[in-house]
Amino acid sequence: MLKISEDKRDTIIAKLKQDIDAANAYYEETIEPAVMERYAIFHADKDYYRKMFPRLSKRCEITSTDVQDTIESTMPVLMKTFFGSTDVVTIQGADGTDEDSDRAEKMQELINYELQQNKFFMKFYRWAKDALITNLGIIKVDWDREYKEVQKTITMDAEAYAQYRPQAEAMGIKVNAAETNPAGGINVTYTAQELAKNRPRVMNLMASEFRFSLDATRLEDADFVAHRKIVSIDYLRMQGESGMYQNVEEVAQKAVAPHYTTLDTQNNEYIDEQPNRTDTGRQKVELYECYVNLNMSDDPDGRLTPMIVTVSNGVILRCEENTYERNPFFVLSPRVEPHHIWPETGFTDLIAQVQHSKTAIIRQMIYNIAQGNDSKMAIDTAALVDINDVLNNAQFIRVKGNVSEALQPLPAAQLQSWTFNMLEYLDTVKENRTGITKYNQGLDSNSLNKTATGISIITQQSNQRLELIARIFAETGLTELFRFLIKLNQLFINEELVIRLTNGPMKIDPSDLDGSFDLIVNAGMGAGAKQTNLQNLQMVRELSTQLAEVGLSGPQQWYNLAKRIIEEVGFKNVDDFLIDPSQMAAQMPQQGEQETAGEDSKTTIRSAITDAPWQVQMQFWQKLGFDVTPQMFTEQVAQKVLSSAADAQAKADASRGDVMHDRLQQANLARPRGGGRMAGTTSNAGAQAGGSTGALEPASQYNGTMAGNAAGSTTAGVSSY
Template sequence: MEGDKLDKFKISSSKRDEIVNKLQQDIDAANQYYGEEIEPKILKRYAIYHSDEDFYKKMFPKLSERCSIRSTDAQDTISSIMPSLMKIFFGSTDVITIQGRDGSDQQDDRAQTMQELINYQLDVNRFFMTFFQAAQDGLITGNGILKVDWVRQYDDKPQQITLNEAAFEQFAAQAKQQNWQIVNVMPNQAAGGIDIVYIAPVLTVNQPRIMNLLASEFRYEPDATDLNSIDFIAHRKIVTLDYLRKQQDNGLYENVDKLAEKAIEPEYTELDYQNNLDVDDEPDQEDTGRQKVELYECYVNINMTDDPDGELTPMIITVSNKIILRIEKNVYGRHPFFILSPRIDPHKIWPDSSFVDLIAQIQHTKTAILRQVIYNAALSNDSQKAINLSMLEDADDITKGRAFIRVNGDIDKAIKAFPVSPIQSWTFNLITYLDSEKENRTGITKYNQGLDSNTLNKTATGINIITQQANQRLELIARIFAETGLYDMFRYLIKMNQLFINEPTVIRLTSGPITIDPTDLDGEFDLVVNAGMGAGAKQTNLQNLQMLQGVITQLANVGMAGPQQFYNCAKRIIEEIGYKNVDDFIIQPQQMQQKQEQPQESLNESVKSDISQAPYQVQMQYWAKQGYQVNPQMFTEQAATDALRTAVNSAAKNIGGNNGRQGTLSATNPSRRVSQGAAPNISTAVGENPSTSATGIAGGAAGPNGNNAVQGTVNSL
C-alpha cells in the first residue's frame, strides 16, 4: 500500500539471502517464459493490428516492391467493437451489482452503500479510460491487465488544539517524536489552558488506484494454469533512484542507498522498445537520481521458517538487483492483478490465440489481393511500352517524359503499348467472400457498424434479427470480461474498503455528498453480473418493456402487481433510454408511502382522540367502517373502566400515600392485550367472560400481573 510506512518483517540475514535466491530463480524463470513464449505472440499481434509495413514486407517481399498498400481489417473490426462494448459497461445499468448475502434490510442498505462507494472510486480513478485501454489490449494481445492497489497520501497542514499544562508537556514530547512543527503557543484564559498551533501530516487521500499494465510489466511462473492458484506473480517496473529515495523518505522502502551503489541498467524487452523507442536513453551520469533500475514487486507464497517443510506464507516482497527493498505479509489475501480476456483457453493464463488472430488470415489474404489489383490497375492506366530504338531520334524523349518524341518512320512500329492481362472477374468476388468470412469469425457485421448501403432495401424485422444474432458474440465477450476480471476486481475492492477505510469518508454523488462510516461497509456481500443480459438493440428492449408494462397493468387489476412493479418497469425504460439518474424522474414507492403515512398517522390519531369522546353509537359506526368487529358491551366496559380510573385517581390525590400512587400507576397503565379483530383503544382489554362490575373490569384491564395492584387500590377506597 503506497503511502504507508514500512512494516518491517524481522528475519535473519541468512534467511534474507535464502529468500532473495528463491525469488531470483522465480524471476529468471518468469522472464525466460515471457521472452520465449509470450512476447513473440504479442509483437506479432500488435503488428497485425497496426498493419505494420515492415511486417508485410517480410511476408510479401516481391509484392512489397510493387505496392505497399495494406488491409486494416483487424483495426477496423476492433474499432467497431469498442463503442458497443464501452456502452455495455458504462451505460445506465451497473455491470456488477452488490447485494447483501443474508437478504436483511440492514445488509441490503450496506450493500447499496458499498456499491455507491465503489462507483465513486471508479469515477475518481477515471476508470472509463483505464478500462478502455485494458479491453483494447485484451482484444489485441489476448489479455488486458489491470492492477489495483491502495494509496494513502499525507499532507502537512496546520492544526490547532487546546490543552492544559500537564497535557501540553506530553504533547510536546509526542510532537518531537513525530517531527511535528509547533508554530505558536498562546494561553487561553477563557478555557483555562493553552492554544497550540502545529503542523502535522493529515490523511488527504485514502482510496484505491487502478492501473492498466503493459504486457512487458507482467510476470508469472511458467507452470501456472490459473491466476487464483499461483505461487509467484510480479509487477516489473522501471523506476529511477530518485523515486526510490523519496519512497524511502516516506517510510515505504529501505536499503535504497545499498541498491544505488550496485545499480545496473535495466534489461529492456522488445515490447519496451516498441512502446517507447527512447526508453534506454542514457541518463546524466552526474545526476544519479535519474538513473533507472529494474524493480520487481513480487506476490509470492514462500516458506518464511527455517523448517524446509514449513507452511507457505503469502508475502509481498519488493526486490531489485537482488536487494530486498520491502517485505511484508500479504494482508489482501491474493495478488492485485485482474485480466480481461475475450477468448479463454482452459488451463492457460495467456491464450494461444487472440481476437486479432481470428482476422489475421483474412487481413493477410486481402492485403496480397489488393496489392495485385492495384498493381494491375496501375499497369492498365500507365502501361509499359515496347520501343524500337533504331526508329527513335533520342530514347530520352520517352524516359524523361518530353512533350515531343522524335520518330523515324511509322510510330506504330516505333512505339507500342505492352499488353496487360485484365483483372479477373472473380477477384472482387473473392474479396467479398473474405469480408463475409471475417464477419462469420468475429460476429461483427456491417449491420452492427451501420455500413451496409443495402440496408434500406431490407425489412426492419430482418435487419433486427441479423443485428441481434451478430450482437451475441459481442455480448459473450462482455460477459467474459465481467465474470472474470471485473468480478474479481469488485470482490477485491470490497475487501480493501473494509480493510483500509478506518474513518468516516465523504463521497460525492449526483444527488449530493454523503458520509460513509466504516461500520456501513461491514458484512458479507454477493455480486451479480448484469453484463451481456439485455445488451442488444435498444429499440427491441424498449418494445419489450412497453409490452411488459401492459402485462403489469393487467396484473394490477387482479392484485398481482403494485407500485413497486410499475416503478421497476419505468426504471428500466429510463435506463434503456440512456439516463442513469433514475431518481431525477420518478419517486420510489417507499418514499411515496413514507410521505403519505406521516400526515395520515397524525390524522388518524386526531380522529381517534375525537371519536373517543363521541357517544358509543357513533364510535361503533366508526370502528365498524375501519373493519373491526364491535358490540355495545365493549363500550359498556369502557365506560365502567373510565369510571373506575377516575375514582382511583381521585382517591390517590386525596390520600397521597405510596400505596395509592402505586395503585394509580397500575390502573392507569395496565398491561394491554387486544384480541385480533377487536377495535384498538376501545377497551383496555376484554376478557373471555368480562364482568360488568367495576372489580371484574379492573381485573380484566390489569391482566394477570395487575389484579393485586388494582384490588389494593379498590380496597383503599
C-alpha cells in the first residue's frame, strides 16, 4: 500500500466520489431498468404481463416462454463448443522457435489447469447465460495467494543458532523449541508460513455489482471501473488483521446502511433487513474497489497513473498502484455494438416481441376454448320451477313446459384456423432471428423423411448464428481473459510448481513462462459441425497417403491428423490412444545406448564362434535352429581371404598416393563374386555393422533370404546374417 498525505487522501476521495456518483446514476437510470425488464421477460413474469395485458390477465395468466426455451436450447451448444475436445483459444509462441513453442505449450497447460481449479465450467455457464439474458455477462479475475502455518525442525550448531534466533524474531518466525541433541547440535522447531495457494481466482458478478464510467466506449480504456460489494464490518476487520486494509475502525464508526438497488432486492428479497445492532460485526456497508486512473503527483498537469483504491463510507481502506496494468473485468455480449460497452439491444430483445405476441394469442385461444367447453345458458325464468336449480348446478332442473324453451345454450364463437397459422408464423420469425430451429434440437418429426445430406445442410445453415455468437464470445471475452491470465502468471509465479495433467505431472519453472505469446481462436469450431469436420479430415487422410509416397508426409504429420480426428470424435485424452513421435525420438538415444551395449556383447560372441574351425561353427548354428551346409563355410573362408587381401592392398595404395588408392578401391568394389554373388558381401548391411559376421536369422527367415538371392548365388554366407 502507498503512503499518502492527508491532503492527497482527501483529493482522491473527492475524485472517487464524483466517479462513483456518476457511475451509480448511469447504472440506475439506464442499465438496471433494461436488465430488470430482460430478466422479467426471461422468467415470463406474470406481474410483468399483468401490466402489459391487464384485460387478458383477468381472464387467463398463461404466458409463453419462448425466450427461456431459446436460451436454454442455446446453452448446451455453446458449452459443448467451449468445453469440447479442442481448445477454442490456443496459445502460440510469438517467435516460432522450438523453445518458444515449448513455453507456449506449458503456458497453455498451466492456464487450462488453473481454470479447472476454478471450476470454470460453471463460471463460464453463468457468464454466458448472463450475456444471453441481460446482454452483458461479467466476470472478475484477480490473484489469490494464501499461506498456512506449518511446523518445521532444523538442526544447527550453537553458533549458528545464536545468529539465527534474533534474525528469526525480526522476520516474524516463531521459534517453538530448541533442544540439544546427543551429537551436540541444536534441534530448532519453528512455525513458518508456507504458500498454500498461488493461482488466479475467477468470480461471476451481477450487473448490480459492476460500475463503469458512462463516457467509456471500451472497457479496457475506461478511466473508472469498480467492483461494488456489500460486506460486513467483521469482514473488514479480518482483512485489517491480515494487513490488507487500513482505517477499518474509522469505517465502522462512519458506517451507514448500504443503498440496495432493485436488482439486489430481486436477487435476495431479505437483503435489506436490519442486522442485530448489538453485534457491530454483522452491520453491512457498501464498499467500492475502484480501478481508476489518477494523477498522483502534485503537478496538476501530471500523467495519470493506474491505481487500485478501495473506499467505503468516504474512507480509503487501501491504495496501491495497479500492477495488472488494466482492470480485471471481462464482459461477454452476444451482440456487439461499436462504441458501446453495454449494447442497447440484446439476444432477449430479438425474441421478446414474439413472446409477447404468442402470450396474447394463447390467452385468447384458451379463453375461447373455455367458453366453448363451459358455455353460457339462456333461461326463461317463467318456465322454471325454481331458478336455484340452475344457479346451484343441481342434478335435476325443474321446468314448466318445453325444456328447450326454458333452457338454451348461448352460441360461442369458433376458434379461427388462422390463429394457428399466426403461431406458426411467430415460431418461424423466432427461428430466423435466433438460429435455434427444430432441426438444432432434433424436434422436427418430418425430418425423418428427408435425406441425411439435406438435414445436414439445413442444420449447418441454422447453426450460423450460433457459430457467430460463439466466435464473438471467443474473440472478445475469452481471448482477453487468456491474455490477462498469461500476464498474471508471469507476474506472480515466482517458484517452481507441478501441475497434474491427464498423462502425468508437469514441472513448470518461472522461466518457462517468459516471452511473448500469440492467441489464436481456432477456426471451424462451429456448433454441430463435427460431422463435417470429420468428413473433411478423411479427405485430408487420403491426401496425406498420397503425399507420404513422395516423402511430403511423415510420422509427425500422421500423428497430428490422428490426434485431430480423435479430438473431433470427442475424446480429450489423446495420449491414451497415440504416442507422440517427438517423445519416441527423445527415448531413442537411451534405447540406442542399450542396444549398442547388447550389440557389443553379441559381436564378441560372434567373433569367438567365427574364429573356430568350420565344423564347430556348423554344429553351433545347427543347435540354434539354423539350416547350414559345409559349402557356406567354404565360401566364408574364401571371403575372409579376399577381404584380408583387399585390406592389405588398400594399405599399400595409401602409401602410393590418393589417386591410385581411389582406383584400386573402385576395382575392389567391382571384383567378381563367386558364382555370381559371393556369400557374406561387404555391401550387406549386416556385414557393415558387424564386420565379417552379422546377425543371424532363424531358419525360416534364412530360407526366405535364400529364395530372394537365388538369382545371384546358390547359398548365402554366414556373415550376411
